[in-house]
Amino acid sequence: MSADWSQVPAAVLDEAGVLEHVGSPLREQRILRDGLAIVPRADRRVLAVPGEDRLSWLDSISTQALKTLAPGESSELLVLDPQGHVEHAASVLDDGETTWLIVDAADAEPLLTFLLRMRFRLRVTPRDASDELAVIGCRAPALAHLEAASPAGVPLVWRDLWPEIGIGGVGYAADEDHPGHGYGAMEVLVTRETEAALVRAAAAGEIAVAGVLAAEALRIAAWRPRWAAEIDERTIPHELDWLRTAVHLDKGCYRGQETVAKVHNLGHPPRRLVSVQLDGSDAVLPAAGAEVRVGDAVVxxxxxVAQHVDDGPIGLAVVSRRADVATPATVDTPDGPVAAALIEIVPPDAGAAASVPRLTRLSRRT
Known part of the structure; x- marks a missing residue:
């Protein structure tokens, strides 16, 4: 059971018990970015996959090459449907005995159901470990305040490598000046007893805490896609530039691989992720899901969407491949349209692999 973060002074929690902020979301962004705060991630859950066949099995049913994942090494996977649409996403960490999957809360039960259905006769026993472990976000300096769980002797610290391009991956957004460089997010798995101790320390003012609003603003500014936000029933990984970290293009067969290969090698994704700079003069922040228009056309x-400490109101949007991002746009709100500028992340000619540079530098997975 999750610890009660409402004990922290000025804490504001949502209906699901997720700590949104502690009174100053913009200040919280600064201290989180600088590694001076931790962020409780009750919006994330943990699945455990012990068993001798765990890595080869996860390799066979996901987009990522995991057979040789070393203990303590961080990775990321997607599970696709037969048509190549994203169904599930998980951060991946192995400790030599168990593979730990960190997932958005709403995807935990569906992903576990899928894993249990795909076991066949293999030596794997997936389970929901959320009652055992909590997820705490941080940047490097704040890691010193956290005692990571280590049931097999390997501290369970997942390091987000975004936006670096992993072995077998490819990036569509320009690598130079990518705003994700320096993102440096981590997710640390701690026991529920340790989480309760963190609550007491935060309530006493011994450690600084930020809410998920701060973490989300930093994610959006880094152009980092997330299952709970950017995914719908039509999403393919190419649209979100997710081939960087979550897809290995040269591994063995898996469900949806044909679509991944065809779009990357022969075609273009039908939609693409863009960054959105919103007009903040009216202090109206559109809601996620709002329609984006270029002229009179919904694109x-x-x-x-978030209020960023340096950049003001920003967002991510998925738009048609043919949308003209150079033309001023608007985003609908109940109070009328808000002016916006669209900034290219995934270019319209993404795909057509001959024109895309392949960079491999993160790991030795094959």
Missing amino acids: GRLTS
Whole structure:
């Protein structure tokens, strides 16, 4: 059971018990970015996959090459449907005995159901470990305040490598000046007893805490896609530039691989992720899901939105491949349209692999 973060002074929790902020979301962004705060991630859950066949099995049913994942090494996977649409996403960490999957809360039960259905006769026993472990976000300096769980002797610290391009991956957004460089997010798995101790320390003012609003603003500014925000029933990984970290293009067969290969090698994704700079003069922040228009035409939808400490109101949107991002746009709100500028992340000619540079530098997975 999750610890009660409402004990922290000025804490504001949502209906699901997720700590949104502690009174100053913009200040919280600064201290979180600088590694001076931790962020409780009750919006994330943990699945455990012990068993001798765990890595080869997860390799066979996901987009990522995991057979040789070393203990303590961080990775990321997607599970696709037969048509290549994203169904599930997980951060991946192995400790030599168990593979730990960190997932958005709403995806935990569906992903576990899928894993249990796909076991066949293999030596794997997936389970929901959320009652055992909590997820705490941080940046490097704040890691010193956290005692990571280590049931097999390997501290369970997942490091987000975004936006670096992993072995077998490819990036569509320009690598130079990518705003995700320096993102440096981590997710630390701690026991529920340790989480309760963190609550007491935060309530006493011994450690600084930020809410998920701060973490989301930093994610959006880094152009980092998330299952709970950017995914719908039509999403393919190419649209979100997710081939960088979550897809290995040269591994063995898996469900949806044909679509991944065809779109990357022969075609273009039908939609693409863009960054959105919103007009903040009226202090109106559109909601995620709002329609994005260029002229009178609806070209897509806003998937994430935040008030950023440096950049003001920003968002991510998924728009049609043919949308003209150089033309001023608007985003619908109940109070009328808000002016917006669209900034290219995934270019319209993404795919056509001959024109895309392949960079491999993160790991030795094959």
